Amino acid sequence: MTRRAWWLVGLNILLPGSAQLLAGDRKLGRFGVLATFALWIIAILTLVFFLFARPVLYTLFTNVVALTVIQILIVFYAALWILLTVDTLRLARLIKITASARPLVAALAVAVLVAVSATANYGVVVTGATRDAINKVFVAGQAAEAVDGRYNILLLGGDAGPDRQGLRPDSISVMSIEAATGKATMIGIPRNLENAPFVEGSPLYGPFPDGYDCGDECLISYLYTYGVEHPDLYPDATENGSNAGVEAMRDAVGGVLGITLQYYVLIDMKGFSDLIDALGGVQIESTGRYPIGGGEDRNSQPINVEGWIEPGLQQMNGYTALWYARARHGTSDYDRMARQRQVQEAILAQFVPANVLGKFQAIAEAGSQVVTTDVPSAALPYFVQLAEKTRALPIEKVELVPSNGVDVVRPDFDAIHAMVDAALAATTETPAP
Known part of the structure; x- marks a missing residue:
């Protein structure tokens, strides 16, 4: 027995x-x-x-x-x-x-x-x-076709923040991915870039026939708020999984770069820390000493800070990484742009199967609270496959900042278009047989 x-x-x-x-x-x-x-x-x-x-x-x-x-x-x-x-x-x-x-x-x-x-x-x-x-x-609908062999995705980091009313895109960039190879180029646009032109046929040419000329500081990031306040400019935006603020930014960024933006991804920076915590934190090489929390005095110096992020390699939780990307006291917008790219790359590095599978539920829950996009679910299989190629290749970076010869107050958009064209053309490779 x-x-x-x-x-x-x-x-x-x-x-x-x-x-x-x-x-x-x-x-x-x-x-x-x-x-x-x-x-x-x-x-x-x-x-x-x-x-x-x-x-x-x-x-x-x-x-x-x-x-x-x-x-x-x-x-x-x-x-x-x-x-x-x-x-x-x-x-x-x-x-x-x-x-x-x-x-x-x-x-x-x-x-x-x-x-x-x-x-x-x-x-x-x-x-x-x-x-x-x-x-x-993700939304319903058909997937968009590649334009000039590329998928261009507008990435907006929306930050409501304690010092402003409503959400405003604090981080503006475009991820341009070559369909044939997966090679990606990230283009950073300063939020204080002025006098942005729009894509052909944009409804923004109605109130701004000469581009975004509002008479004072006409920062590109303000167009998000303008779009939200004038939803009649984009009556079909909500139906298509977007909103008028995003569409205004899409028209402006597309005009600045001279490319077509098929999709957008809006990340709520306030909930960003939850996603990083779900991933188990991120490792970032801090480029300086940055304050956590607090504000700034009349001389733009930090006051009432909770702590400091020290220079060097740091293991950051979501709250610390958010302040590393957000901190502006005593630094420039361009320094902050570079730090935001660091955080984005550190998060991408954490999306490896071994890490994601063990924390999948928390990551999926945090992601659904943080991310808004008009990428249709029908396009997901293709983009997952494309992402595998992208992860295996280095991401090229183009920053439209003064150190690269870009005047953000009086931009030369023809020169910017040429810079973008050169960067995107340089990534073209013949796919391996």
Whole structure:
């Protein structure tokens, strides 16, 4: 009876349902074995697709219907496994085996049951979190085509902040990704760039026929607020997953750079720290000594600070990293732009499978609270595949700042267009065969 018990428990582990075929309800056993074979086939197909056709998996794992089906299948197999394991222990008749073997047989069956159930529970949580994040962050609709072989995404870091009314983009940049190779170029636009032109046909030419000339300081970042205050300029923005403030910024940034921006991503800097904490923090090489919290006096010197970020390599939590990107006391906007790029790159470096899988639920929840975009869910499989290529290549940077010859008060937009064209052309490579 002891040997029989070990065999039944072992068979249930190796081929669920086989124990019932040998010593129990054969109808249940046949169902269990067939279900197990089906699971093996699914696992083999998944491995084949992963090795030779990853876009198929990307499509499945970014489709809310497919994720729901996967979640149901996980629950089904977990319930079936529990049923078969409990029935196997019944068939093993623990009371009739030797006293010394009894706890070992039961412990093995229970340990494997707990491991499988925990794995299934984690799978259900991950698929549910993925589905919820996709529903919250991404919009419906068709994917846009590449323009001149590139996808250009407007990145806005929105900061409501204690010293301003409403959200205002404190960080403005464009990620330009070459469709063929995944090579990315990040272009930084100072928030205090003035007199921005607009893309052809923009409704902003109505109130500003000569570009953004408002009569005083006409900073490009103010256009977000202007758009929000004049939603009639972009009546279809909300329906398309955007808002009038974002569309005003898109028209202005597109005009400044002379390129088409297919998508935008708006990151709420106030909730940014939650995403960094979910990732386990970030490592950043601090370029100076920067205050945490507080304000500034009449001489722009920090007062009432909570602490300091010291120079050198620092492990930062979300709150510290946010202040590193935000701190302006005693520094320039251009220094802050460089620090914001550092934080962005540090976050990208944390998005590695080993890190993300272990903290997926927290990351997905934080991301859905922090990120707003008009990227359609239909485009996700392609962009996930493209991101793999991008991660393997260095990101080029172009900063439109005075140190690079850009006059932010009286910009030469023809020169800026030439600078951008040269930077984007320089990234073009022939894809490997």
